[in-house]
Amino acid sequence: MNNFNEQPADLSVYDGTRRRVREFLAAELARGTFKPWQVTWTTFDRAFSRRAGEAGFIGMTWPRAFGGGEASALERYVVVEEMLAAGAPCGAHWIADRQSGPQILKHGSERAKREILPRIVRGECAFGIGMSEPDSGSDLAAVRTRAEKVEGGWRLNGTKVWTTNAHQVDYLITLVRTSPAGEKKHEGLTQMITPTDAPGITVRPILDLSGHHEFNEVHFEDYFVPDDMLVGEPGSGWAMVTAELAYERSGPDRYLSAWQLLTALVDRVGGDPDRLQSVQVGRLVAHAMALRRMSTVVAGLLDRGANPQVEAALVKHAGTGFEREIPEIARLLVGRGDGRDAGATRFDEALRQVTLTAPSFTLRGGTREILRGVIARGLGLR
Ligand SMILES: Cc1cc2nc3c(=O)[nH]c(=O)nc-3n(C[C@H](O)[C@H](O)[C@H](O)COP(=O)(O)OP(=O)(O)OC[C@H]3O[C@@H](n4cnc5c(N)ncnc54)[C@H](O)[C@@H]3O)c2cc1C
Structure with missing residues (x-):
């Protein structure tokens, strides 16, 4: 567990990639291909995934022989983080890119690798x-x-x-x-x-x-x-599933699901917040930064071939708790908008969308009780 004392990897070396993905997303937004506060990272949009594939943002770490870019897991982390922060509809490539593709690459037959991986990289093949x-x-x-x-x-x-x-x-x-x-x-x-x-x-x-x-x-x-x-x-299924869950539980998708609502809240509170608003928004932002650091440490461990199941469980436990808190605090600070009126603001729509989906954040990928069991075992408490 002392792994969290590690210095997180320096992501600034990938600033060029970050710029490239921001440009890609800005062009998508300018064309109105999606409304960030209305979608989630599970929103299925094959056309978006095909364009992300064309831009080289899927299967980034995989061998060139299968269409990949042989980038590091940390460079991929930068791309994923930007996609999530922008609220992009990644559902048609998310699972394949995050876990199915890596499993096939590691344990699949030659036929599966040859037939499936290049199609995933092109954003043409979706997994569940x-x-x-x-x-x-x-x-x-x-x-x-x-x-x-x-x-x-x-x-x-x-x-x-x-x-x-x-x-x-x-x-x-x-x-x-x-x-x-x-x-x-x-x-x-x-x-x-x-x-x-x-x-x-x-x-x-x-x-x-x-x-x-x-x-x-x-x-x-x-x-x-x-x-x-x-x-x-x-x-060999069990060992594979548990290794897969470390990827599934530790990424920025476990704390950025409500990011659009948080940024809308900051805009809505505005430049002259009262004391309660300052304290609550400040607390959320500080938590987001701590979670980012923890998640980046796990990404570094995965990049080095470790199997940090307990650390991943901690990221998911803390991260999804944070995601669920955002709509509660937003309601406390600003009050509830309906989000379906013609004049609904970005904040109201985001609040409605996140309020309805937030209960699932702590269930998908393993419930909090199960994660606590994994963490307790990792700490030698059971
Ligand atoms: C949005 C979303 C997307 C999902 N997508 C997928 C998917 O694509 N593919 C897929 O396979 N699954 C998916 N799931 C299923 C998800 O992984 C399960 O819902 C989750 O693992 C819990 O299982 P369950 O629903 O059967 O609840 P149960 O296992 O029946 O648990 C019910 C309650 O009992 C508690 N509990 C159970 N066992 C223990 C224990 N040993 N100690 C303490 N408490 C315990 C749980 O924490 C929970 O609160 C998804 C779920 C959600 C919400």
């Missing part, structure tokens, strides 16, 4: 995460979707739930049980690449609190996965 099930969300190792070995591959049967954008993506990486749990229930799990247009898969919508369709329930019935679409060896 098929981990949670109706009776196993937090207790992920209890997944019941089963795959049995058949000639040339595996036959899948089971149901996944809360699968973000499953109705729009090209593939899921699906966690399944390929052999009965041994003494430990973490054994016998495997990840598989599952195209969403193959026979045997049905995707049904689940509407969220805001009436929006992003979640889905996904059923597999006698769905065939060829051997070369496994990610890693059969039975």
Whole structure:
């Protein structure tokens, strides 16, 4: 845990890249391709992702042989941070760029790498995460979707739930049980690449609190996965999932989801804040800076090949708590706007949007209770 005492990496060496991504985003905003306070980083926009791919902002760290830019994880961090701060609709490339692509690169077959990675880099291939099930969300190792070995591959049967954008993506990486749990229930799990247009898969919508369709329930019935679409060896799924979660939990997406609301709040409070406004906004900004430092330290650790699961859990725990606090404080300081009126301001619209989505910030990617368990174990307390 002392890793947080480390000096965070110096991101100023990537100022050229930061300028380039800011120019890209400014051009997008000037063309009105998205309204930052109306979208989130899960908003699915294939056209935006294709342009981000053309500009070289997807798969940046991957080998040139697969279309990547061989940049460092820290340079990618700068790009991701700018995209999030600008409120860009990254949903059509986010999961593939953040975790599915890196998993395929590390553990996928030659065919999977050759066929899939260059399309992700071009922003033409979207992924979703098929981990949670109706009776196993937090207790992920209890997944019941089963795959049995058949000639040339595996036959899948089971149901996944809360699968973000499953109705729009090209593939899921699906966690399944390929052999009965041994003494430990973490054994016998495997990840598989599952195209969403193959026979045997049905995707049904689940509407969220805001009436929006992003979640889905996904059923597999006698769905065939060829051997070369496994990610890693059969039975290696758990180690992979836990390593993947370190990427999923530590990035700036875990504290910048409500950034547009925070900047709108600062504008709304204006240049002459009262004492309460100064204290509260100052506190939020100070927390944001501390979180950025923590997240950058984890990015540096990941860049050096470490597996900082506990540090990542801490970033997510603190970061998503911070994200959830922003709409509460905004309401306290400015009051509630409806956000749907013709004259609604950027602040009102952002407040409405974040208020409706904030409850999910601390659930997705692992709940706070689960993170506390990971942290306690890391500290030797359980
Ligand atoms: C916006 C959003 C997007 C999501 N996208 C995806 C996705 O794309 N793919 C995917 O696979 N999943 C996705 N999920 C699912 C998410 O990972 C799960 O909701 C989460 O892991 C919790 O699982 P659950 O909903 O089954 O709750 P449960 O596991 O049933 O938990 C219910 C409550 O009990 C608590 N609890 C459970 N176990 C313990 C314990 N051992 N100790 C203490 N408390 C405990 C939890 O903290 C929670 O408060 C998404 C969720 C959200 C909200």
